[in-house]
Amino acid sequence: MVFAKLVKASTFSVAATLALTLGTAGSMAADKKPAAPAAQGADAAQKPADIWYKLCIDVPAPEPTKPGEQPKQQKPEDMKKVNVCLTQVDVRDNATAILIGKLAVRQVAGQDKPQLLAMLPLGSALPPGALVKVDDKEPVKLAYTTCDQAGCYAEASIEPAMVAQMKTGKQIAYLGIDVTGRALSIPLPLEGFGKAIDGQPVPVEKYNEDQKKIAEVIKQRLADLRQKAADGAGKDAAPAADKKK
Numbered sequence: 001m002v003f004a005k006l007v008k009a010s011t012f013s014v015a016a017t018l019a020l021t022l023g024t025a026g027s028m029a030a031d032k033k034p035a036a037p038a039a040q041g042a043d044a045a046q047k048p049a050d051i052w053y054k055l056c057i058d059v060p061a062p063e064p065t066k067p068g069e070q071p072k073q074q075k076p077e078d079m080k081k082v083n084v085c086l087t088q089v090d091v092r093d094n095a096t097a098i099l100i101g102k103l104a105v106r107q108v109a110g111q112d113k114p115q116l117l118a119m120l121p122l123g124s125a126l127p128p129g130a131l132v133k134v135d136d137k138e139p140v141k142l143a144y145t146t147c148d149q150a151g152c153y154a155e156a157s158i159e160p161a162m163v164a165q166m167k168t169g170k171q172i173a174y175l176g177i178d179v180t181g182r183a184l185s186i187p188l189p190l191e192g193f194g195k196a197i198d199g200q201p202v203p204v205e206k207y208n209e210d211q212k213k214i215a216e217v218i219k220q221r222l223a224d225l226r227q228k229a230a231d232g233a234g235k236d237a238a239p240a241a242d243k244k245k
Contacts, residue, residue: 051189052196055207056085083109086117087197089188095225097218099150101186103132103174105163105197106155114163117155118142120176120184130154131175134165134190139175167194 060079065071088104102119118130126144133139140162142154154176166172173187202210 050192051089052087052192053089054085054087054196054199054201056083056201057204058082059084085201087193091186091188096221097214101151101174103172103186103188105158105166107197113157113159115155116140116142116158116162117153118174118176119151119153120174121151121178122147122149123178124152124184125177125179125181126152128177132172133175134162134169134172137162137165137169142174163197166190167197 058081060076061082062074062079063072085107086104087107088102090099091101091103092098093100100121102117104117106115106117108115116132118132120130124130124144126147129144130142131139132142140156140158142156144152144154146153167190169190171187172190172193173185175183175185177183
């Protein structure tokens, strides 16, 4: 439920089961190497500029509780809807195509400041937080908010000026530290970010269809890896059996 985690704004109570979910996210062992960013969709022929894409959804937003009042019980269907958009890029494991990282800018209708969000692998050390750096600009520190089976999520409010820097910048990198003290740095190209954030969002139907294709790619790659491991074990067993004769 990676999209559900990222779309959730701190002032909103978002349902855990949103219409837009990745469904293919998995955990990453601490010793796995992060892959190059993968374009949205399973077509390997896509250009690097296509790695950034925007998703938007209307999220139920409860009425804020006034000072001295008890919190009201509000049903999601009775709440006012607020539009939330994520302009994001996926990072997938080279071998399996499983999602292991994500960087996103979240824009909430009615809020002046956007939020910068990053998903880092499980095994990240949470107290130091994460850093995001655009080219040679001063890095921004993100605080971790939660973890699930896909990874750990960090976020921070940013100034609109940083979004402008991302539109004209060449590279953005997000950095974390794992529990052993080892640094993890994932650089991502910013080509196509400005077009994505200023353009129209990906239709829900296309997004969900892309996720089905990616799920099939992951399924096939995992099957290939299992077969390769089985074939290797068979080859190792054959010489041992010959020696016993």
